[in-house]
Amino acid sequence: MSSRQPFPFSAIVGQDEMKQAMILTAIDPTIGGVLVFGDRGTGKSTAVRALSGLLPQITAVAGCPVNAETRAACPEWATITDESLIEKPTPVVDLPLGVTEDRVVGALDIERALSHGEKAFEPGLLARANRGYLYIDEVNLLEDHVVDLLLDVAQSGENVVEREGLSIRHPARFVLVGSGNPEEGELRPQLLDRFGLSVEVASPRDVETRIEVIRRRDAYETDHARFMDAWAEADAILRDQIVAARSALKTRETPDATLRACAELCIALGSDGLRGELTLLRAARALAAFEGFETVEIQHVKAVAPSALRHRLRRDPLDEAGTGARVGRVVAEVLG
Amino acid sequence: MSGPLQRARLALRLLAVDPSGLGGAHLRARTGPVRAALEADINALPGPIRRIHPAITDEQLFGGVDLSATLAEGRTVRAAGLLETPCTLVLPMAERCRSDLAARLGAALDRQSHCVIALDEGVEPEEGLPPALADRLAFSVDLEDLSLRDIGPADPPPTGARRTDAVHVPTGAISDLALLAESLGVESPRALLLALRAARAHAALEDRAELEAADLTVAAALVLAPRATRLPQMEDDTPEAEEEPPPPPPPEEPENAEQPDAPAQEQEQDMMIPQDLLLEAAAAVLPADLLARLAVGSSGMVRAGGSGAGQQRKGNRRGRPMPARQGRLDGTNRLDLIGTLRAAAPWQPLRRTHAKTAQSLHVRASDFRIKRYKEMSDRLLIFVVDASGSAAMTRLAEAKGAVELLLGEAYARRDHVALVAFRGEGADVLLPPTRSLVQTKRRLAALPGGGGTPLAAGMQAALEVGLGARSKGMTPTVALLTDGRANIALDGQADRQAAGADATRMARLLRGNNMPGLVIDMSPRPQRPLRALAEVLDAPYIPLPRADSKRLSTAVSAALDA
Numbered sequence: 001m002s003s004r005q006p007f008p009f010s011a012i013v014g015q016d017e018m019k020q021a022m023i024l025t026a027i028d029p030t031i032g033g034v035l036v037f038g039d040r041g042t043g044k045s046t047a048v049r050a051l052s053g054l055l056p057q058i059t060a061v062a063g064c065p066v067n068a069e070t071r072a073a074c075p076e077w078a079t080i081t082d083e084s085l086i087e088k089p090t091p092v093v094d095l096p097l098g099v100t101e102d103r104v105v106g107a108l109d110i111e112r113a114l115s116h117g118e119k120a121f122e123p124g125l126l127a128r129a130n131r132g133y134l135y136i137d138e139v140n141l142l143e144d145h146v147v148d149l150l151l152d153v154a155q156s157g158e159n160v161v162e163r164e165g166l167s168i169r170h171p172a173r174f175v176l177v178g179s180g181n182p183e184e185g186e187l188r189p190q191l192l193d194r195f196g197l198s199v200e201v202a203s204p205r206d207v208e209t210r211i212e213v214i215r216r217r218d219a220y221e222t223d224h225a226r227f228m229d230a231w232a233e234a235d236a237i238l239r240d241q242i243v244a245a246r247s248a249l250k251t252r253e254t255p256d257a258t259l260r261a262c263a264e265l266c267i268a269l270g271s272d273g274l275r276g277e278l279t280l281l282r283a284a285r286a287l288a289a290f291e292g293f294e295t296v297e298i299q300h301v302k303a304v305a306p307s308a309l310r311h312r313l314r315r316d317p318l319d320e321a322g323t324g325a326r327v328g329r330v331v332a333e334v335l336g
Numbered sequence: 337m338s339g340p341l342q343r344a345r346l347a348l349r350l351l352a353v354d355p356s357g358l359g360g361a362h363l364r365a366r367t368g369p370v371r372a373a374l375e376a377d378i379n380a381l382p383g384p385i386r387r388i389h390p391a392i393t394d395e396q397l398f399g400g401v402d403l404s405a406t407l408a409e410g411r412t413v414r415a416a417g418l419l420e421t422p423c424t425l426v427l428p429m430a431e432r433c434r435s436d437l438a439a440r441l442g443a444a445l446d447r448q449s450h451c452v453i454a455l456d457e458g459v460e461p462e463e464g465l466p467p468a469l470a471d472r473l474a475f476s477v478d479l480e481d482l483s484l485r486d487i488g489p490a491d492p493p494p495t496g497a498r499r500t501d502a503v504h505v506p507t508g509a510i511s512d513l514a515l516l517a518e519s520l521g522v523e524s525p526r527a528l529l530l531a532l533r534a535a536r537a538h539a540a541l542e543d544r545a546e547l548e549a550a551d552l553t554v555a556a557a558l559v560l561a562p563r564a565t566r567l568p569q570m571e572d573d574t575p576e577a578e579e580e581p582p583p584p585p586p587p588e589e590p591e592n593a594e595q596p597d598a599p600a601q602e603q604e605q606d607m608m609i610p611q612d613l614l615l616e617a618a619a620a621v622l623p624a625d626l627l628a629r630l631a632v633g634s635s636g637m638v639r640a641g642g643s644g645a646g647q648q649r650k651g652n653r654r655g656r657p658m659p660a661r662q663g664r665l666d667g668t669n670r671l672d673l674i675g676t677l678r679a680a681a682p683w684q685p686l687r688r689t690h691a692k693t694a695q696s697l698h699v700r701a702s703d704f705r706i707k708r709y710k711e712m713s714d715r716l717l718i719f720v721v722d723a724s725g726s727a728a729m730t731r732l733a734e735a736k737g738a739v740e741l742l743l744g745e746a747y748a749r750r751d752h753v754a755l756v757a758f759r760g761e762g763a764d765v766l767l768p769p770t771r772s773l774v775q776t777k778r779r780l781a782a783l784p785g786g787g788g789t790p791l792a793a794g795m796q797a798a799l800e801v802g803l804g805a806r807s808k809g810m811t812p813t814v815a816l817l818t819d820g821r822a823n824i825a826l827d828g829q830a831d832r833q834a835a836g837a838d839a840t841r842m843a844r845l846l847r848g849n850n851m852p853g854l855v856i857d858m859s860p861r862p863q864r865p866l867r868a869l870a871e872v873l874d875a876p877y878i879p880l881p882r883a884d885s886k887r888l889s890t891a892v893s894a895a896l897d898a
Contacts, residue, residue: 039523039524040467040468040471040524040526041471041524041525041526041527041529042524042525043525045446094443096398096440096443097436097439097440097443098394098397098398098440098659100659101661137439137442137443137446138439138442138443138468141435141436141439143658163662181468182772182774203523203524203525204525207511207514207515207518210514210517210518210525210528211510211511211514213525213528213529214510214513214514214525214528214529214532215510217525217529218505218510218529218532221357221501222500222501222505223501
């Protein structure tokens, strides 16, 4: 079953906020990770796995453990047997819950140490996820020391391993996607803040939408080839939009009014630190690029504000409406 | 498909048709002849069957270093984990399954490589499978209260069984299931998908090329009904015109049928099954106590606090072991001998050649692995809220506000909370220990007021919750909110004097059990008896009239740190 292609991204019914967050981070990975919290069975994992089918392929050195773009960019510790450049799908790496630190960061390659008597580095999941996505389902159940480690690497973009007489560093730039169900336990606020965007997903409420969800899923499972064909075009259009937005990203201008709006919004919400403001701006810029605007408008800020800010508020655990609604209220107040 | 056993057997036969697609089954039965009969059926399932247990380690699940082979061969030899090869996993004592194991199994189920049969031996309604796992298992059958007599001979083995994806699904079938799910209050799209797969599997089992009404009925009874969160409105109970948002309405069906592919429609139109028939099929197997369960806000599948309560580990050096980590022996931690040997094993040939001394075993400091346990001596804040008539009259609303404040405090400290309310003749545990504050808030908001003040009963319930939590390694603290006019004694008699004496007795018992507390007086004027009670409890006494948010937080912090 694993040989089957992932479910097409465009065929996911509804869940627009989650899809938007994924697309924005695909356009500008510096936005940071995405945190998806919500009901079970709402397509959280499906959306993440769909990314590998949706995103444009990357050019990488075939034998490079960190998917480096050119031979020169490969880390010097890696012995590269195949130097040819190949196109491969954007890596989307699953981080299983029971993972050990060694498998995440990499460790000494014992076999080579024994047979050749040399210290060699066996890259871990972080190396594989370079230039792609790292996905953790049930992130709130992951052991704390692994989460700390991941966030640290995600932030610095570099994995440094100092152990067993090894001193290795390699680039590890990836978008961290975590998903979970708040009923299983909540994330520490320090961790929440490290994710760029945060979205909440809920089961679709109306029957029609649900029927459509099931119909598509059923078609995907039973009539796989035809279903993939039918959605290939929609995915291709989206892919082109993302590629275009990526190249347009640098030339987008941000008027002072927009900057001011971002700042005012963050002050009104009392979100700590500047990270929120920066993420808000980046996400708004990515959205502007995606929608083909020349300048970043207030409307873009409005559209991304809930995702960019909801997890940065001083959390009121008793606010049943959720922080998303609070952001919405303040957005309406501040930006009109 | 009459009794639960028949349903369970049918579920197993469907699992045999499509094990990985359906995910598995959740069977609730305690050891006995019924379960023995079921186990025989389970063992007859095709494909490899492995038994796991709730305390299974990651190494067994995901694979790890095979120590003896590694030592023998001088190179790392990995042993394959159970999740690496497709198989059917049988999980007895599933009610002891922790949410982290549930998440690991859930991930395996998402890859559609495994099938999990959870044998749940839970006795109390709160015991059960973690929702993250239960949600992914198609079937759920409760086999409690079955006697020997009910066990019939096993069904004959399935004959037909074509491929499930060769079964044609008529357009109307999906909307039929969706509407049913809606009227049963089943929200997860996954449930719907599993129902469709079950219907397919049933059709395949019966060797039919197209889904029929019988298949949908089976799916309704086996997959959707156990997940129901509300009682459906039967057609004959309510006139159709009055039915509001969750309509199992005939008018909508033609519209659905019109949607995508029109050509194959005519023949499908007549096979569509009237919604009420389907509803009846589901309603027939709805748990009898559904209403009772709904009243406390939990239904069989999604148990309130199912994961929150079970997550506790005993503190310090006990509890569930976690993977050993490299570390230094500093006297406070313990060496994991096996882990250390395992780490040292592959190096032996190399070290032997370089060693100056003739040792048989070369262990270096870098090999040391330290044992780690999950140690979470979590705090538990038990709110005992007076919801009696007198309290309701005065300031139940304010008391709720105060509890919310304390909840905020508890959240900041990552504490667990439990909620006990007392009114009328006794006390109810509204919420067993959980970390879900939203749930607590919801329960609190829905708390009605009225009746007498069985203060002692409330404290007794708190004591029970507290002792239970302590045995799971938590540190309980009792926060009592009342107006102090105890007038119902422990035996339910309306006797002010006996009630007061009982309350004092319970307070002494709480103190004797070393349970720190906090008394918040919610009456308009501070009550002398309550202050006395607080003294017996050896707990801070805070009259609410003067308790602003800051004072409350400091008082709670002080009580918690004591």
